[in-house]
Amino acid sequence: MKINNRLKCIGDLVEANSFCLDVGCDHAFLDIYLVKCKENIRTIASDVAEGPLKQAKSNICREGLEEKIELRLGDGLDTCTSYVDTVIISGMGGRSMIGIFKNNMNKLKNIKTIILSPNNYQADVKKFLVKNGFFIDDEKMVEEKKFIYQVIKFKKGKKHYSKKEYFFGPVFLQRKDELFRKYYLRELKSLEILLSVLPKSYYYKRFIIKKKIKLIHEVVQ
């Protein structure tokens, strides 16, 4: 089985000896990669829909990994058990992820690590988890079929961040690598296009966009 760059990047942030819950596992490619390629990993592959779970089951059986990957049908963290220490959610919007946590805040008590790859609203996700007892341990950008994805690893603990760190990511800001530049130059272009078509009467929206453009210029150029 060949895994794509995005899922491999997520998987490579998982620590050895972890018990993971993959929320929205779909095909379970990530779970298969984790138990096959990383040291001593167990996972629960869960999904809210029956179709993906059926596909996951057939992929897991084909690899003979039924003993190491448990399948669970359910919404968000409803499928989380007391022995899970790592939650992984990828391929969803940031606000859906926040909703998933809000629905089951008590389940976060036993969780040591959260690895997320939100498609949008990354700053909101960071603010939410930092407010609820996690800090940003690592951040990666990964390119897959012309898209650049962010992957953020949170660990339990307290840290404070500036607005700029929430916006760009504290680890990204320190590294400022090539992919980071590429990501924000693209973002800059789309914000400039948006600003050019937005009517002048949208005063507040224009103000926010201009602020973001200024911030990106300061950091990236």
Ligand SMILES: C[S@@+](CC[C@H](N)C(=O)[O-])C[C@H]1O[C@@H](n2cnc3c(N)ncnc32)[C@H](O)[C@@H]1O
């Ligand atoms: C776009 S796929 C992403 C699959 C995989 N995680 C990835 O990154 O490639 C989203 C999956 O999440 C599932 N999903 C959406 N909302 C969910 C929820 N609240 N709880 C569990 N699974 C959910 C969908 O059924 C779908 O299989």
